[in-house]
Amino acid sequence: MKLKQISIFLENKEGRLKKAISILSQANTNIRALSIADTSEFGILRLIVPEPEKAQKKLEENNFVVKVNEVIAVEVPDQPGGLDSILSILYGSQINVEYLYAFVEKNEDKAIVVIKTENIDEGIAALEESNIKIMSAEDVNKL
Template sequence: MFKMKLKQISVFLENRKGRLQKALEVLGNANVNIRTLSIADTSEFGILRMIVPDIDQVQSILEEHNFVVKVNDVIAVGVPDEPGGLEKILGILNRADINVEYLYAFAEKKVEQAIVVLRTENIDAGIKALTEGGASVLSSDEVYEL
């Protein structure tokens, strides 16, 4: 089960001009290749969430530059890159009565599928429901190798 969890790193961004760019500049300078990202924004602050290959390295680089970061588990699911693909996944979770806190997705041309990154309140319960429901939960290695 453990290998099915994907690590995500989140960065606190003050709602101020140039802060996102600054974070990305730090990562670019360290040659970090971001697999995918999403930003949650409120009127007062933003949360930059990223999937990156070497999460420990990214954490220390960002912390060195005074960013507040948090690493936590998320679930990656491979979804056929066609209409209705995501709906099927959400249906599984809905039937298992599991709330999705947030999700974001990216399409991967090489394998003709989309990768959906999901955050459920209880990650283990989410993985269990998805696996049993026949979804293709990806291991972190699978995501990084894409």
């Protein structure tokens, strides 16, 4: 299953991250996962939220550049080698990982890895063939 992620482009200026997060807070948007990457001129804040289109609209109304794209969320055993097993499946299927980020599920011994591949459908197929649990948006939002 595909999961929608929002990417917010942040100028490297004081307060831009805080402003974006405040807008989401005021819109009552719960952030389920996030990652931020930095370049010399801007940052990219990637978020998993329950209503990505609503978050996108609120941010764009406040002059943020936002993109919604699809990613894969998978359950991984929270133990050494857990991530390696997932990457081995994708590598073995010649599927390139553009980026990933992870978070730990607090009540269970598992981690959740959010993966962006060049071809989402091929990534999902390869992981499902190896019996890896692909999480739905509903699964992630319940965490």
